[in-house]
Amino acid sequence: MTVLPTPYRIALTALGVILLGLLPLVVHNNYWLSILVFVAIYTILAVGLNLLMGYAGQISLGHAAFFGIGAYSSAILTTQWHWSPWLALVCGLLLTALVALLIGIPCLRLRGHYLAMATLGFGWIVFIVMKQWSAVTQGTSGIESIPKLAIGTLVFDSDIRHYYLVWGIAILVLVISANLVNSRIGRALRAVHGSEMAAAALGVDIARSKIQVFVLSAVYAALAGSLYAHVVNFINPTTFGFHISVSLVVMVVIGGMASIWGAPLGAASITLLIEWLRNLPFKDIDVIAHGLILILVMIFMPGGVVCGLQDIIQRVLRRKIRRATAPARLPAPEGGMQ
Amino acid sequence: MTITEQRNTGETLLQVRGARRVFDGLVAVNDVSFTISTGQIKALIGPNGAGKTTLLNMISGVIPPSDGQILLHGQPIHGLAPHRIAARGIARTFQHVELFAGMTAMENVMVGRHLRSRAGLLSAALRLPGMWREEEQIRSDAARYLEMVGLNTLADEPAKDLPFGQQRLLEIARALATEPTLLLLDEAASGLSTREKKALVELIFAIRDTGVTIFIIDHDMDLVMSISDEVVVLDHGEKIAEGSPGDVQRNELVIAAYLGEEPVHA
Amino acid sequence: MGSISNILQFLVSGLALGSTYAIVAIGFTIIFSSTEVVNFAQGEFVMLGAMISYWLVSGLHWPLYAAVPVAVVLAMLCGIILGWVLMRPRNGASPVSLIIITVGASMLLQGLASNLWGKDAVSLPPFTAGDPLMWTLPSWLTHTTEAPPVVIMQQQLWVMGLTAALVLGLTLFFNRTMVGKALRAVAVNKHGARLVGVNVSRLVMGAFALSAAMGALAGAAIAPISCGQYDMGSMIGMKGFAAAIVGGLGNFPGSIVAGLLLGVMESFGAGYISSEYKDAFAFIILLVVLFVSPNGIFALLRRKAVRE
Numbered sequence: 001m002t003v004l005p006t007p008y009r010i011a012l013t014a015l016g017v018i019l020l021g022l023l024p025l026v027v028h029n030n031y032w033l034s035i036l037v038f039v040a041i042y043t044i045l046a047v048g049l050n051l052l053m054g055y056a057g058q059i060s061l062g063h064a065a066f067f068g069i070g071a072y073s074s075a076i077l078t079t080q081w082h083w084s085p086w087l088a089l090v091c092g093l094l095l096t097a098l099v100a101l102l103i104g105i106p107c108l109r110l111r112g113h114y115l116a117m118a119t120l121g122f123g124w125i126v127f128i129v130m131k132q133w134s135a136v137t138q139g140t141s142g143i144e145s146i147p148k149l150a151i152g153t154l155v156f157d158s159d160i161r162h163y164y165l166v167w168g169i170a171i172l173v174l175v176i177s178a179n180l181v182n183s184r185i186g187r188a189l190r191a192v193h194g195s196e197m198a199a200a201a202l203g204v205d206i207a208r209s210k211i212q213v214f215v216l217s218a219v220y221a222a223l224a225g226s227l228y229a230h231v232v233n234f235i236n237p238t239t240f241g242f243h244i245s246v247s248l249v250v251m252v253v254i255g256g257m258a259s260i261w262g263a264p265l266g267a268a269s270i271t272l273l274i275e276w277l278r279n280l281p282f283k284d285i286d287v288i289a290h291g292l293i294l295i296l297v298m299i300f301m302p303g304g305v306v307c308g309l310q311d312i313i314q315r316v317l318r319r320k321i322r323r324a325t326a327p328a329r330l331p332a333p334e335g336g337m338q
Numbered sequence: 339m340t341i342t343e344q345r346n347t348g349e350t351l352l353q354v355r356g357a358r359r360v361f362d363g364l365v366a367v368n369d370v371s372f373t374i375s376t377g378q379i380k381a382l383i384g385p386n387g388a389g390k391t392t393l394l395n396m397i398s399g400v401i402p403p404s405d406g407q408i409l410l411h412g413q414p415i416h417g418l419a420p421h422r423i424a425a426r427g428i429a430r431t432f433q434h435v436e437l438f439a440g441m442t443a444m445e446n447v448m449v450g451r452h453l454r455s456r457a458g459l460l461s462a463a464l465r466l467p468g469m470w471r472e473e474e475q476i477r478s479d480a481a482r483y484l485e486m487v488g489l490n491t492l493a494d495e496p497a498k499d500l501p502f503g504q505q506r507l508l509e510i511a512r513a514l515a516t517e518p519t520l521l522l523l524d525e526a527a528s529g530l531s532t533r534e535k536k537a538l539v540e541l542i543f544a545i546r547d548t549g550v551t552i553f554i555i556d557h558d559m560d561l562v563m564s565i566s567d568e569v570v571v572l573d574h575g576e577k578i579a580e581g582s583p584g585d586v587q588r589n590e591l592v593i594a595a596y597l598g599e600e601p602v603h604a
Numbered sequence: 605m606g607s608i609s610n611i612l613q614f615l616v617s618g619l620a621l622g623s624t625y626a627i628v629a630i631g632f633t634i635i636f637s638s639t640e641v642v643n644f645a646q647g648e649f650v651m652l653g654a655m656i657s658y659w660l661v662s663g664l665h666w667p668l669y670a671a672v673p674v675a676v677v678l679a680m681l682c683g684i685i686l687g688w689v690l691m692r693p694r695n696g697a698s699p700v701s702l703i704i705i706t707v708g709a710s711m712l713l714q715g716l717a718s719n720l721w722g723k724d725a726v727s728l729p730p731f732t733a734g735d736p737l738m739w740t741l742p743s744w745l746t747h748t749t750e751a752p753p754v755v756i757m758q759q760q761l762w763v764m765g766l767t768a769a770l771v772l773g774l775t776l777f778f779n780r781t782m783v784g785k786a787l788r789a790v791a792v793n794k795h796g797a798r799l800v801g802v803n804v805s806r807l808v809m810g811a812f813a814l815s816a817a818m819g820a821l822a823g824a825a826i827a828p829i830s831c832g833q834y835d836m837g838s839m840i841g842m843k844g845f846a847a848a849i850v851g852g853l854g855n856f857p858g859s860i861v862a863g864l865l866l867g868v869m870e871s872f873g874a875g876y877i878s879s880e881y882k883d884a885f886a887f888i889i890l891l892v893v894l895f896v897s898p899n900g901i902f903a904l905l906r907r908k909a910v911r912e
Contacts, residue, residue: 194438287715294708
């Protein structure tokens with residue numbers, strides 16, 4: 001759904017990037033900076049899932065598994081085998097791509113609920129392996145002392161440096177994804193979502209498209225996972241459980257699936273929400289409130305916040321245009337056009 | 339020779355040999371054989387439930403035949419996946435319009451250019467220069483097809499907002515964008531007003547004049563008889579007649595099959 | 605490898621475990637077939653049954669035979685509320701939205717549970733006190749005179765017995781009562797059912813109430829064996845889903861058989877393959893079934909039968 005024409009979008013994007021770049025100069029509080037780093041990490045995750053759910057029309061209830069595979073690859077390769085972090089990261093991406101390919105081929109033959117269940121089952125299996133395969137993953141105690149990322153002598157070891165690194169990568173990912181969406185491939189994907197039969201009749205290889213976007217979204221998740229590992233320097237299985245898979249889906253849905261830019265919005269909303277809830281008085285009221293908020297948002301804004309806002313803006317604009325062009329002396333019609 | 343006779347002795351484009359399709363014990367199509375010649379407009383008619391769409395689905399690859407063969411330019415295509423059959427030059431429209439609802443009319447037709455373009459994941463992601471040129475080409479090509487069906491002014495309208503008649507036209511434009519040799523029209527005229535049907539007839543002739551062979555299913559007898567060079571009649575999954583429109587209309591089996599069914603006049 | 609008594613031991617614990625999965629699967633099936641909703645909060649009903657019973661017994665010192673029914677009723681109320689909430693969204697919400705709502709409900713219930721009753725595991729007294737049954741197998745079967753007897757806890761018999769009774773009751777309910785038949789009607793064709801006068805929304809809430817009640821009963825029954833905890837619902841819920849899918853979504857007898865099967869396979873898997881990964885077995889079976897025959901193993905068997 002495009003509300004604004006391209007030159008405006010580019011301008012807005014540039015503005016957003018500049019603001020993001022200047023933010024750390026204003027926000028000196030490290031706590032908030034680190035929160036924003038997490039927003040960037042979840043943005044990368046959310047964009048991938050957005051491509052899968054919003055554009056290709058598939059669903060994955062187990063995406064935290066790919067997040068975890070990326071994180072654990074980086075962690076294990078750098079702590080136990082002393083690989084360079086960047087090499088480990090690339091290796092993690094390749095490994096995740098392979099796993100996604102293997103699991104995607106049978107899964108993507110399924111539809112709707114069945115696909116959801118299959119990805120759910122896969123997510124749980126990976127989670128259980130993370131917990132139980134202590135020899136490799138150190139089980140529930142997790143892996144610690146994961147080294148920092150570095151380019152030459154520049155070591156990313158402070159919140160500000162993390163911020164620029166991760167947001168830089170996140171923006172790159174966003175731009176690449178936006179490019180993908182507005183291309184032959186992106187159109188083919190959206191066609192698959194719109195009508196598989198028609199897309200196939202126009203020469204689009206349905207199965208291949210679905211798997212491509214599935215693997216891509218998994219690779220994004222692995223990237224986010226590696227970044228997470230090197231930023232937090234400690235990982236354990238709880239970070240990659242079912243509740244994270246659900247949070248990711250919620251981020252995508254709340255951000256609005258119609259646009260890539262919903263991903264950072266959704267990631268920011270949920271991350272900030274969870275942080276705010278964590279600071280509330282009662283223990284575990286964050287879980288209760290989180291649940292309540294999910295329920296309420298899904299009831300009242302099922303298209304996501306971005307879509308909801310866009311709808312409101314469009315309705316307001318249309319009313320203004322109609323009032324401006326309506327013949328004089330006739331009252332403008334009330335009620336939005338649908 | 340009349341033009342029709344000339345067309346009917348053209349080379350064989352599509353050959354259906356003994357096509358048969360069974361669904362869980364129910365025989366939907368039984369031993370149907372016919373050929374479509376290059377440059378023809380051939381029609382497939384029959385009472386409801388005769389198996390027409392099933393046959394079309396077998397030709398376009400949506401379902402494989404349980405038995406029999408389908409040959410395009412002498413090469414077997416039965417059992418191939420739909421996207422492969424599309425790549426070989428067969429395009430189609432659908433009985434229940436299958437537009438890409440979330441996209442504009444222009445974007446729908448641009449998807450039709452999928453087979454005639456190449457940009458892959460990498461060049462799209464990185465916006466390589468070759469991709470820009472190709473995108474421009476795709477867009478202008480799509481515009482041409484929209485113009486051909488008369489929808490050029492509605493290019494940026496969301497496809498789902500178009501009135502039904504124009505949605506049918508959009509589907510045709512989209513199918514044409516693949517530059518097919520054979521165009522399958524599944525009930526392209528149903529739901530259209532008289533005026534729209536007249537326009538559709540003009541369009542079909544125009545398409546034929548560009549060299550595309552057309553195979554059309556429809557219920558509207560007048561329409562079918564007025565545009566077709568040849569007609570195949572199906573009843574309960576079996577072919578009961580084939581020939582020129584005049585011959586078929588006089589065929590006793592055909593008349594009997596339609597008895598009890600109101601022949602639809604425009 | 606397994607001696608007969610080992611095998612039978614695994615079988616017994618597997619059946620008891622599987623009975624719980626079967627009940628969750630049935631509850632899930634009832635809701636899914638009448639509403640097309642995947643209820644991710646199903647496991648939480650089991651947890652509520654266990655935890656509310658515990659609270660009434662330990663905190664308020666109620667006798668068990670009073671606590672369990674009340675727990676079941678309270679869980680039913682939660683189910684009804686959830687059913688009502690799910691019908692709130694206007695414009696017919698997308699399946700993803702509904703899934704997220706049930707997940708939200710599940711989080712809500714888990715959060716409430718951890719606030720009310722803490723995060724530690726708690727134990728419930730068994731329905732009948734007493735020593736477990738020792739079933740000494742005849743020596744011609746075990747080929748030795750020193751084979752350990754098969755230990756069957758009384759509570760395990762309770763679980764299996766309750767499940768059998770529930771299945772019987774539900775079968776009668778669906779086939780003999782108007783409400784049951786109405787539920788089946790809604791499952792087959794919602795609009796048709798409405799046309800003949802069935803009040804669909806009330807029935808949906810009824811479906812939720814029924815599923816919640818069954819789950820709660822199962823929870824109270826299984827807690828004496830495997831302890832109650834605020835998050836016990838997650839695993840049980842997931843495995844119940846797996847069972848429902850393996851048996852075929854919407855297939856009532858399929859859910860039962862699949863649930864029992866899953867429980868038995870998990871028990872054997874834990875015993876012979878690895879107890880660390882026992883939780884993974886249900887999901888592995890789920891994936892295998894989905895890849896081979898998404899409509900469940902019974903659909904697969906039926907298809908094979910038709911071909912022959």
